[in-house]
Amino acid sequence: MGALALAFALPLFVAAPAEADAYPSWDDVEQARGSEGAKNKQIGSLTSLIAELEQATATAQAAADKAGEEFQNARDELDLAAGKYDKVVAEQKKAQKQADELGVAVGQIAATLARPGSSNMTTHLLFGESKPGEFLKGLSMSAKIGDQVDKLYDEAQKATNTAEALAAQAKLAKTERTRLADASQKALERAAAATAAASSAEAEQQDNLGVMKAQLATLRDDRLSIEDGYQDGVKARAAAAARAAAAARAREAAAAKAAADAAAAQAAAAAAQPAAPSTPSTPSTPAPSTGGGSSAPNPGAGSGWTKPITAYSFYQAYGYRYHPVYHDYRLHSGADFSASCGTPIYATHAGTVSYAGPSGGYGNMIIIDHGNGVSSAYGHLYTSGIYVQAGQTVSVGQNIAGVGNTGVSTGCHLHFEIRLNGVATDPMAYLASR
Structure with a gap:
């Protein structure tokens, strides 16, 4: 077999091992041209493969878009839950602070009543029990404390109950936040996998689509030689690579232009600032210039x-x-x-x-x-x-x-x-x- 024939027998593309057999080689195309039946069968196979490849790429990209949106939705739910948790914690701290302040006020009244000259009965009611709850009960029961102390006790008890209820809510909110954080992470992993699959499908299409279209054209037009078709396939693959390279160069050029624009804007802003007053100092060697362009801030x-x-x-x-x-x-x-x-x-x-x-x-x-x-x-x-x-x-x-x-x-x-x-x-x- 000559060098050209050997080249025809080898696939022009690099496909995934599991799918390599699905794509016909130029040797398959050359053999199919030997009979009308084989040619029509190969035309049907190529037509289906082209449609499947294009559909697979579109499907993979749609799946990546959907997975990305689901990931963002999961993150939005997490942010909402985190906001609720922060709000409950803030309310709990506020209620606890109020309860503590009221407790101090009640304690101050108790200290006043405990001074020499206070009623023995009041002192007994206030200090006869050791537990705080029993102390507060004794305080509220004392007829000599007055309505104001009763009100303080009620407010302190209410604030304490509120703080305890909010603490329980905060615990539940934190659990929900943790659950949604885990769900968001899993959604991120699914989105990453879907994006990788879309990139793989796009790369496979870029490697094989032009070649198969050239093979199909060769089968449909007997005037085209296998060598001409092969060269068309080479050109198609080279064109795809050139488009990818051009896109990369365009990205680099856009980044360079944006960097230059940013540097110019910074220079203009610096020039517009009034000069700082000079102060005597020891002369020093100026720092060397780094040249034009924009660089990352203090890496x-x-x-x-x-x-x-x-x-x-x-x-x-x-x-x-x-x-x-x-x-x-x-x-x-x-x-x-x-x-x-x-x-x-x-x-x-x-x-x-x-x-x-x-x-x-x-x-x-x-x-x-x-x-x-x-x-x-x-x-x-x-x-x-x-x-x-x-x-x-x-x-x-x-x-x-x-x-x-x-x-x-x-x-x-x-x-x-x-x-x-x-x-x-x-x-x-x-x-x-x-």
Whole structure:
């Protein structure tokens, strides 16, 4: 067999081992052209394979989108439960404080009544029993204490009962929060698996679709030689690779432009600031210039924490707010940084990417696991603006994505979160404490 014939006998693509036999080789195509029946059978097989491959890719992507939305819904439920827990805890602390203050007031009255000259009967009622509950009963029963003391006792008892009831509610709320945190983590794992499957399906389509279409055209048109068809397949595969490379270059160019724009904006803002008054000092050697462009803010030699973005025009903090799209009052589980689409986003700390894909209302999202139950999330990333993938290790200050406007969003911005064991916390306060 000649070199060209040998090349025809080998598949042009690299398929998964379990599915390699499903795709015909160019040798199969050449043999099928020998008879009308075999040719028609091969045409039918290729037509079905092409349709199945396209459908599998679409189905996998739809499944990834659905899993991402379910993950975000699970996280929203967790945030709601965490908010309820925080509210109950705050109310419990308030009730306990009130009970403690009333207890002090009652104690002060008791101390006053215990002074020399007070009624012996009152002293007996107040101090004849050792248990606090029996002491309060004796206090309320004393006719000489008066209505005001009775009122204080009732208020103290009510506050104590309220604090105890709220403590029980807080315990239940914490259990529910933990349950939903576990559910959110499982939803994240399902979303990550679905996104990986979608990427695999897309890669398989890119490797095989052009080749099979060239094979199909060769079978349908006897004027095309096997060699011509083979070369068409080579071109199709090369074109697919070129498109992928062009998309990567476009992402890099967009990130570079956004970085340059951010640097220019920072320089303009610095120039607009009034000069600080000079003070006598010992001359020192000026620091060397790092050149143009934008870099991650103070990366801490690869081991510290840093802001996820260097320049932004507007900032909205973590906390409860009126949602601009859903029109209800809810927890804003992160911090928002308004910036031009494509502006570089940096890893706030070293870690491992646990998710990179669609996430419902947060659009395209990246989640980084930093260990010890701490994770960071970056939402609304622009289309094709994800530069990392699940399982990848990243360093602090690494450019992982670009600002976007995907999902439920009113403009280009970064939604940034820090979570402790799945529960959202104020990200900027957390970074400030590092």
